[in-house]
Amino acid sequence: MSGNIESVLNETRKFPPPEAFSKKASISSWAQYQALHAESIKNPEKFWGEVAEDLHWFKKWDRVRNWDNAPFAKWFEGGKTNISYNCLDRHLDSWRKNKAAIIWEGEPEGDRKVLTYLELHRQVCKFANVLKAQGIGSGDSVALYMPMIPELAIAMLACARIGAVHSIIFGGFSAPALVDRIHDASTKLVITADGGFRRGSVLKLKETVDEALKSCPTVKSAVVVKRSGNAVTMAEGRDFWWDDLMAKADAVCPAAELDSEHPLYILYTSGSTGKPKGILHTTGGYMVGTYLTTKHIFDIKEEDTYWCTADIGWVTGHSYVVYGPLANGATTVMYEGAPNAPANDRFWEIIERYKVNIFYTAPTAIRSFMKWGDEHPRKHDLSSLRLLGSVGEPINPEAWMWYHEVIGGKRCPIVDTWWQTETGAIMISPLPGVTPTKPGSATFPFLGVDVAIVNEKGEELGVNQGGFLVIKQPWPSMLRTLYGADDRYKDVYWSRFARQGWYLAGDGAVRDADGYIWILGRIDDVLNVSGHRLSTMEVESALVAHEAVVEAAVVGFKHDVKGEGVAAFVTLGRGHEKSPKVSDALKAHVRNMIGPLAMPDQIHFTDSLPKTRSGKIMRRFLRDVANGVETKGDMSTLEDLNVLAKLRADEE
Numbered sequence: 001m002s003g004n005i006e007s008v009l010n011e012t013r014k015f016p017p018p019e020a021f022s023k024k025a026s027i028s029s030w031a032q033y034q035a036l037h038a039e040s041i042k043n044p045e046k047f048w049g050e051v052a053e054d055l056h057w058f059k060k061w062d063r064v065r066n067w068d069n070a071p072f073a074k075w076f077e078g079g080k081t082n083i084s085y086n087c088l089d090r091h092l093d094s095w096r097k098n099k100a101a102i103i104w105e106g107e108p109e110g111d112r113k114v115l116t117y118l119e120l121h122r123q124v125c126k127f128a129n130v131l132k133a134q135g136i137g138s139g140d141s142v143a144l145y146m147p148m149i150p151e152l153a154i155a156m157l158a159c160a161r162i163g164a165v166h167s168i169i170f171g172g173f174s175a176p177a178l179v180d181r182i183h184d185a186s187t188k189l190v191i192t193a194d195g196g197f198r199r200g201s202v203l204k205l206k207e208t209v210d211e212a213l214k215s216c217p218t219v220k221s222a223v224v225v226k227r228s229g230n231a232v233t234m235a236e237g238r239d240f241w242w243d244d245l246m247a248k249a250d251a252v253c254p255a256a257e258l259d260s261e262h263p264l265y266i267l268y269t270s271g272s273t274g275k276p277k278g279i280l281h282t283t284g285g286y287m288v289g290t291y292l293t294t295k296h297i298f299d300i301k302e303e304d305t306y307w308c309t310a311d312i313g314w315v316t317g318h319s320y321v322v323y324g325p326l327a328n329g330a331t332t333v334m335y336e337g338a339p340n341a342p343a344n345d346r347f348w349e350i351i352e353r354y355k356v357n358i359f360y361t362a363p364t365a366i367r368s369f370m371k372w373g374d375e376h377p378r379k380h381d382l383s384s385l386r387l388l389g390s391v392g393e394p395i396n397p398e399a400w401m402w403y404h405e406v407i408g409g410k411r412c413p414i415v416d417t418w419w420q421t422e423t424g425a426i427m428i429s430p431l432p433g434v435t436p437t438k439p440g441s442a443t444f445p446f447l448g449v450d451v452a453i454v455n456e457k458g459e460e461l462g463v464n465q466g467g468f469l470v471i472k473q474p475w476p477s478m479l480r481t482l483y484g485a486d487d488r489y490k491d492v493y494w495s496r497f498a499r500q501g502w503y504l505a506g507d508g509a510v511r512d513a514d515g516y517i518w519i520l521g522r523i524d525d526v527l528n529v530s531g532h533r534l535s536t537m538e539v540e541s542a543l544v545a546h547e548a549v550v551e552a553a554v555v556g557f558k559h560d561v562k563g564e565g566v567a568a569f570v571t572l573g574r575g576h577e578k579s580p581k582v583s584d585a586l587k588a589h590v591r592n593m594i595g596p597l598a599m600p601d602q603i604h605f606t607d608s609l610p611k612t613r614s615g616k617i618m619r620r621f622l623r624d625v626a627n628g629v630e631t632k633g634d635m636s637t638l639e640d641l642n643v644l645a646k647l648r649a650d651e652e
């Protein structure tokens with residue numbers, strides 16, 4: 001970690017929020033933030049109870065927070081609510097009834113749609129009735145494997161409306177990945193589309209679903225949106241067109257009055273083993289957390305047009321394309337396709353067309369934009385922008401500065417937001433009207449978030465000392481468990497600091513002399529590829545499942561666009577010779593088993609892997625080889641020094 005620490009501590013630039021911005025911001029002074037933060041930590045029940053009053057509850061809670069059975073939290077216990085109601089019905093008695101809820105743009109040019117709150121409500125109610133007619137009830141799991149089209153948001157809100165639990169699977173995952181997730185959640189129904197547009201071609205989602213459903217007996221039916229018009233096979237009695245079902249559906253469907261702790265969704269994310277973790281979020285706390293973070297961190301104003309570019313298949317899309325903005329009655333932009341389709345200025349064209357005010361994207365995208373050149377954003381009027389956001393990985397100061405200057409015209413604050421699928425909502429971030437930002441720092445904890453940076457023993461570390469990032473108190477939008485795996489939940493997040501009862505985030509961090517928090521990256525065998533988590537173990541298991549491979553080790557290396565790239569070290573079995581053809585076959589294999597995101601950038605063939613005497617693969621040596629840097633540090637535990645020398649020689 002020390003290399004990272006040195007580089008972050010060289011950053012001395014500081015950017016205070018523009019005065020005009022602060023004046024209008026929902027939290028507008030450092031003193032106000034400090035007072036609110038102190039109060040929220042000292043008296044969380046009072047703080048969160050007051051926040052929750054902004055939202056609609058069919059029945060008020062008996063207790064704001066129940067941590068008696070830690071680490072299993074309950075928030076707003078005894079309360080009855082519905083997030084779909086809060087995102088839709090709550091706005092219909094006001095002028096927001098006819099406000100744009102979703103402004104959607106498809107990838108093919110000219111493909112546009114605006115859904116007002118009233119219209120979105122109507123569609124959601126109809127689809128909720130479709131779900132019921134398909135035999136889906138409260139607590140049933142529904143998988144969504146869809147492109148970024150309005151029907152995805154409609155399906156989510158419809159599930160939430162009747163208490164069904166959605167499990168959204170990113171459209172880039174392959175059939176085996178889909179099967180794993182469907183099995184784990186005992187999914188009854190899959191919602192998909194014939195295909196989705198991505199960079200000019202059609203991603204054939206229905207085909208992948210057909211492949212997956214060959215081994216998913218729990219799935220009784222599939223609903224298919226007609227989007228791309230490619231030919232698909234519809235299984236008689238199992239597959240139904242969205243439009244056909246919607247045509248017959250009633251538009252009245254009252255929102256179910258659900259317990260605050262009723263499960264809302266499962267979202268799978270990679271951990272440090274080969275099996276993805278089903279992060280479980282529940283209703284009331286998640287709703288309150290996404291509501292409040294959107295309100296203050298994005299400083300959403302009634303007249304703003306807000307665009308978060310994340311795919312809804314990831315948590316950022318759940319919390320900040322759909323639930324957070326809609327709970328605030330905001331206008332959220334949703335774009336289906338790639339940032340370079342048909343040309344490298346697509347995002348800037350969208351910002352100009354809709355006069356987007358708040359724009360939230362990922363460092364990996366920003367680095368691509370930098371590569372493509374300033375001429376693309378310069379072609380467009382970006383003067384509507386007033387606030388920028390970043391998420392998914394540490395943003396390197398160069399990318400931050402470019403974002404600030406070229407996209408933000410030096411006038412927009414940047415909120416670098418640190419959080420995780422597990423946290424449900426943003427945890428560490430500047431407040432745009434308050435916090436002077438430093439390029440690359442996520443700055444300070446949000447309201448109600450009690451963080452610390454500690455060593456192995458749980459002792460708080462001082463200035464410039466890197467350590468484990470922990471969260472010391474439960475928070476409303478936290479995960480409740482790993483679906484069907486309570487023990488793994490305890491083990492992964494709560495065992496390292498069990499005595500203290502702290503949540504282990506899995507990231508390293510450091511505080512500078514001004515108290516700013518800098519995130520240093522993962523401390524486990526999890527990579528961050530283009531802002532998405534990828535388990536090295538998952539890629540390794542995919543590789544060893546290939547007939548040519550006997551052993552594989554996967555590590556990350558520094559990649560100038562993706563942040564981290566995937567490097568695989570592979571030992572082939574007898575009768576298999578290393579060759580570019582085998583290398584390509586292995587890449588394709590990983591792509592088929594997991595998805596394009598996991599495809600190795602580098603394949604190194606090796607006769608053996610560097611191991612300790614007890615047989616553990618020494619990944620740090622492999623990391624050095626993949627990064628093309630010299631190996632430093634203790635090599636005494638290495639079983640066979642020759643292995644490393646040979647690996648190096650093979651590289652030359």
Ligand code: PRX
Nearest residue numbers: 391392393394416417418419420421519533
């Ligand atoms: O390592 C951190 C990194 O992304 C991880 C969470 O990944 P995921 O659950 O897929 O959620 C991504 C979007 C919330 C974290 O453990 N990460 C996320 N945001 C930042 C970040 N690292 C540094 N700075 C950030 N702003």
